Amino acid sequence: MPRSMASTYCVTRVRCMYVRAAVSLLAARQKHGVFRQATRQLTASNGNHVQFRLDERTAHSSLDLFKKDTGVIYRVLGLDPSHVQGTPERFRDWAVVLADEKISEGRHYWEVTVKKSQEFRAGVAEAHMSRDDCVGTSTSSWVFGYAQRKWFAMTNNKMIPVSLVGKADRVGILLDFEAGLLGLVNIEKVKVVHIIKAHFKTPLCPAFGLWDGELLTHSGLDEPEGLRGQL
Incomplete structure (x- = not known):
């Protein structure tokens, strides 16, 4: 060649x-x-690992989101409502914010850390609840609240005292959609200290109210071992 x-x-x-x-x-x-x-896709569809951020479109003008929208700070004066984009999703009268994920099935667990706050609420609300209401005051929201150094469960404007929660700075929220159960978890003792029973009909969002200090959410968590038998 x-x-x-x-x-x-x-x-x-x-x-x-x-x-x-x-x-x-x-x-x-x-x-x-x-x-x-x-x-x-498999991870995202896992019913026990809901991952969410706070939805700025729903946040009242006195609430300021931070840490990549996983936390919220209460501002005494807040933002001038005229400088906040007016959207149908935004809460108008109460310092409330919803998460950006809707839950319509499964069992889910997340936690909340609170700093320098003497009044807050955490739980779930129907995604389309009235933006003129506060979480806990209507039949479309179910929350656990803390005020005057005492815990309570609240829905439809009815408050039930809750004890044995432990420190107010961090708690867990456990939701079983099909069973219609919402539990408040004492993280230190890994124990459900109170259960709200309901009949969930429409998609729910993690919901939060804050009237001082700051609140940080922790989602995408495994349900602690031992809770399944309690809720």
């Missing part, structure tokens, strides 16, 4: 090898990408 033809043959063969390698690499990446996408 002439030298020129041999040289051309070698170059062509090397190019073919590079093309085959590139095609194999691309196929592997696509396959890995599909696998990762499927994994993300």
Whole structure:
């Protein structure tokens, strides 16, 4: 074989090898990408790991979101309502904010850390509850509240005292949608200290009210072992 033809043959063969390698690499990446996408979808659909942020569109003008919208701070003066985008989703009269995820099935657990606050509420509310109401004052929201150094459960404007909660700075919320149960969890003792029974008919959002200090949410958590038998 002439030298020129041999040289051309070698170059062509090397190019073919590079093309085959590139095609194999691309196929592997696509396959890995599909696998990762499927994994993300599987994780997202896990009924025990609801992951949410606070929805700024629903936040009252006295509430300021922080830490990538997982926390909220109460501002005494708040924002000038005229400087806040008016949306149908925003709470108008009460310092309330909803999460950006809707729950319509399954069992879910999240926690709340509160700092420098003497009055707050945490629980769930129907996604389309009236923005003129406060969480706990209507039949479309179910919350646990803290005020005057005492805990209470509240729905439809009825308050029931709750004891044995422990420290007010961090608590857990456990929701079983199908069973119609909402539990307040003492994290230190890993114990459900109070249960609200309801009949959930429409999608729910984690809901929060805050009248001083700051509140930080922790979602995407595993349900602590031992709670399943309590709720």
